[in-house]
Amino acid sequence: MSCPAPTPEPTGQDRWLCHCLQVTEAEIRQAIDRGEVGSLEDVFTSTGAGIGSTACHRRILKVLKQARIDEGMPAERLQPAGH
Numbered sequence: 525m526s527c528p529a530p531t532p533e534p535t536g537q538d539r540w541l542c543h544c545l546q547v548t549e550a551e552i553r554q555a556i557d558r559g560e561v562g563s564l565e566d567v568f569t570s571t572g573a574g575i576g577s578t579a580c581h582r583r584i585l586k587v588l589k590q591a592r593i594d595e596g597m598p599a600e601r602l603q604p605a606g607h
């Protein structure tokens with residue numbers, strides 16, 4: 525799957541983390557806050573982010589790791605897809 529044609533990107537906390545599916549960092553953080561996601565695969569299921577070109581996986585993992593630091597999420601929940 526390739527990313528769609530470029531469209532204006534939101535700025536600040538609403539910037540797109542996943543350009544293919546146009547999912548913002550804020551949407552992913554909200555899913556984390558709701559307890560819906562703790563892994564990359566959870567993000568795929570909950571938000572749809574990451575199921576296109578996969579170019580955003582490192583950015584999503586960075587947000588998940590930051591959430592772990594902020595909230596004490598167990599490290600074993602932070603696994604790359606397929607691991």
Ligand code: FES
Pocket residue numbers: 527541542543544545573574575576577578579580581
């Ligand atoms: S940027 Fe392509 S799947 Fe997220």
